[in-house]
Amino acid sequence: MHISPGISRRAMLAGSIITGISSSIPKNALGNPTSSSRKVNLRSGMTVLFQGDSITDAGRQNRQKPKPNDQNSMGNGYACMAASSLLTQKPDLQLSIYNRGISGNKVHQLDARWQSDCLDHKPDILSILIGVNDIWHGLKGKYDGTVQRYENDYRGLISRTRKALPNVQLVICEPFVLRCGAVTEKWFPEFERYRASARKVADEQGSLFVPFHEMFEQAIQFAPPHHWAKDGVHPTPYGAALMADHWLQAVRG
Amino acid sequence: MHISPGISRRAMLAGSIITGISSSIPKNALGNPTSSSRKVNLRSGMTVLFQGDSITDAGRQNRQKPKPNDQNSMGNGYACMAASSLLTQKPDLQLSIYNRGISGNKVHQLDARWQSDCLDHKPDILSILIGVNDIWHGLKGKYDGTVQRYENDYRGLISRTRKALPNVQLVICEPFVLRCGAVTEKWFPEFERYRASARKVADEQGSLFVPFHEMFEQAIQFAPPHHWAKDGVHPTPYGAALMADHWLQAVRG
Numbered sequence: 001m002h003i004s005p006g007i008s009r010r011a012m013l014a015g016s017i018i019t020g021i022s023s024s025i026p027k028n029a030l031g032n033p034t035s036s037s038r039k040v041n042l043r044s045g046m047t048v049l050f051q052g053d054s055i056t057d058a059g060r061q062n063r064q065k066p067k068p069n070d071q072n073s074m075g076n077g078y079a080c081m082a083a084s085s086l087l088t089q090k091p092d093l094q095l096s097i098y099n100r101g102i103s104g105n106k107v108h109q110l111d112a113r114w115q116s117d118c119l120d121h122k123p124d125i126l127s128i129l130i131g132v133n134d135i136w137h138g139l140k141g142k143y144d145g146t147v148q149r150y151e152n153d154y155r156g157l158i159s160r161t162r163k164a165l166p167n168v169q170l171v172i173c174e175p176f177v178l179r180c181g182a183v184t185e186k187w188f189p190e191f192e193r194y195r196a197s198a199r200k201v202a203d204e205q206g207s208l209f210v211p212f213h214e215m216f217e218q219a220i221q222f223a224p225p226h227h228w229a230k231d232g233v234h235p236t237p238y239g240a241a242l243m244a245d246h247w248l249q250a251v252r253g
Numbered sequence: 254m255h256i257s258p259g260i261s262r263r264a265m266l267a268g269s270i271i272t273g274i275s276s277s278i279p280k281n282a283l284g285n286p287t288s289s290s291r292k293v294n295l296r297s298g299m300t301v302l303f304q305g306d307s308i309t310d311a312g313r314q315n316r317q318k319p320k321p322n323d324q325n326s327m328g329n330g331y332a333c334m335a336a337s338s339l340l341t342q343k344p345d346l347q348l349s350i351y352n353r354g355i356s357g358n359k360v361h362q363l364d365a366r367w368q369s370d371c372l373d374h375k376p377d378i379l380s381i382l383i384g385v386n387d388i389w390h391g392l393k394g395k396y397d398g399t400v401q402r403y404e405n406d407y408r409g410l411i412s413r414t415r416k417a418l419p420n421v422q423l424v425i426c427e428p429f430v431l432r433c434g435a436v437t438e439k440w441f442p443e444f445e446r447y448r449a450s451a452r453k454v455a456d457e458q459g460s461l462f463v464p465f466h467e468m469f470e471q472a473i474q475f476a477p478p479h480h481w482a483k484d485g486v487h488p489t490p491y492g493a494a495l496m497a498d499h500w501l502q503a504v505r506g
Binding site for chain 1: 322323324325329333334336337338340341342344468471472474475476480489490491493494495497498499501502
């Protein structure tokens with residue numbers, strides 16, 4: 001596999017979205033600045049919270065009494081890797097970093113546990129990655145949700161969060177899949193609609209957006225899909241490391 | 254494990270060394286600026302070469318006909334992870350990234366294969382991580398080198414490189430160990446001298462320096478040594494991901 005020059009323009013644009021270095025500030029349909037103009041300010045003493053499903057959970061331990069800045073409580077995924085980088089690069093900031101991802105969650109299940117698992121933590125920076133189960137459980141016939149329900153539930157969750165925590169800085173991560181393992185052609189084009197909804201909610205709600213699916217579309221030029229996620233959904237450590245790097249680049253600005 | 258605020262000052266200084274954001278430029282004994290003032294300019298079309306031992310090699314395939322920007326040719330270590338981040342973050346740069354690390358190498362073995370495995374590639378950015386075998390093979394009684402030989406050989410290798418490639422941008426990585434697995438107390442304090450020699454060569458030769466050992470001394474506040482390297486020498490994917498992140502932060506500046 002080889003990175004070809006021909007794909008560079010699209011990814012360059014993606015790069016400008018996550019690093020926030022776009023010189024012009026595009027507007028969305030509502031006239032709000034889109035995520036390309038957003039920045040996160042990482043300041044001393046802040047609390048950072050990762051939320052999501054199994055990709056965020058990633059086998060975390062100490063579930064009853066989780067501790068901040070503790071690998072056992074953070075699992076083995078991108079959240080753990082991003083946390084270890086922040087804590088070793090910027091120990092002077094004395095951040096408190098938590099992970100509350102739970103395997104199998106869809107967006108409405110985040111909402112059901114949001115008070116105790118998010119709002120009560122009073123995060124200064126809240127990162128959310130949710131969506132793959134909203135479509136996957138539907139494809140398996142275990143859930144009757146639609147992309148419109150996903151978008152509406154997500155919008156409601158963020159509105160609720162902004163109301164309770166007016167100063168929270170949001171990082172909304174794009175749901176992603178790799179075309180291997182459990183991910184067959186029947187996921188498409190429906191999956192594209194879920195991705196688009198996540199970006200739409202991020203734009204409307206003034207959130208930084210980390211385009212993980214676009215990132216993996218680039219990454220498959222370097223290594224095949226199963227290198228990044230054997231089943232197409234759950235990242236290998238290599239997929240998680242790439243996610244952590246792009247997340248950090250977005251948040252560091 | 255918990256990151257305590259008390260360790261922050263030292264690591265903050267380490268952070269300034271690798272990111273090159275120190276406001277004052279310290280001088281070494283020769284009056285040259287130390288690595289804290291160094292930067293690497295990453296420009297379009299550049300060739301990046303990773304050199305070293307098994308930590309860099311990390312099981313790379315396609316050894317007879319290695320290709321640039323190809324995960325099979327790059328192995329599964331920090332070099333591969335750093336490459337995948339650079340290629341997906343900055344595809345517009347059209348970098349050509351190679352890995353020529355070989356398991357078991359000491360610095361004099363790099364020298365023996367330097368013409369074909371380094372100079373002939375004409376790298377614009379050359380990253381070297383070497384040293385753990387120079388001490389380890391001695392501890393095993395398989396080698397009679399000393400720290401002075403390591404430092405002299407390393408200095409000679411870099412001088413030779415600068416003569417052949419006057420514009421090469423150097424990244425010298427600190428040898429590191431974790432106190433677990435094969436790494437017992439008998440490694441110390443000798444190992445500290447090898448680390449110091451690598452830093453001395455970097456400072457003398459105008460190289461960026463990435464303090465991996467300092468980084469892992471921070472990291473063990475977050476997770477125990479075996480999380481980062483089961484045998485104390487060869488990083489797990491989590492250790493490799495942390496190395497890639499610190500390497501990228503140093504090179505991106």
